[in-house]
Amino acid sequence: MTKLLNSLSEDEYVLVRDTKKAQMVDLDEEALIRLHTRVRRARNKFVKLYRQSGAAKVEAKGARGAGKSANARNADKAEVFESALSRVSRQLATAAKRNARTLKDERLARARKDAPSFSDIDTGDGKVSSSGKARVDATRASSGRKKFEASSIAAGARRQAKKDGR
Secondary structure: OHHHHHHOOHHHHHHHHOOOHHHHOOOOHHHHHHHHHHHHHHHHHHHHHHHHHHHHHHHHHOOHHHHHHOOHHHHHHHHHHHHHHHHHHHHHHHHHHHHHHHHHHHHHHHHHHHOOOOOOOOOOOOOOOOOOOOOOOHHHHOHHHHHHHHHHHHHHHHHHHHHHOO
C-alpha cells in the first residue's frame, strides 16, 4: 500500500492525504461534499480505466486472467480511492447528523418560544362568562347535503342493527 501511495501523482497523493481523519476534522458539511465529489470522480476514473484497459488486454492476451495481472495498478489505485471515499462518506454522514440535530434543536426552540405558556395565563374561577357562538354549518340547507347525511345516518343504523342482532 505504501509503495502504491508513493507512486501516485502529486494531485492524487494530495487528494488521498486530504481524506485522512485529521485533515477532515475542521471541514464543514459543504466542504466535505466537495471533497466527496472529488474523491468519487477519481475513484470512478480508475475504475473506468481498470475496466476499459482490462477489456482491451483480454483481447491481446487471450485470457481474462492474463489480462487482469497486467492491469493490477489501475485496480490498486481504484481500491485506494474507494477506501478514501469511504472515509469521506463516514465523515460526511457524521457532519450531516450533527447539522440535522442542530437544525432540529433550533426548530424546537423556536416552537417553544412561539407556543403559549400556561403559566402566563390569568387564573380565573374556571367558569365561562359567555355561551359563545352557535356553530351552524351553512351547507346543510342543500338537498344534496341532506341526502348525504340521511344516507350516512341510515348506514349507521343498519350497522348498529346488525351488531345488535348477533
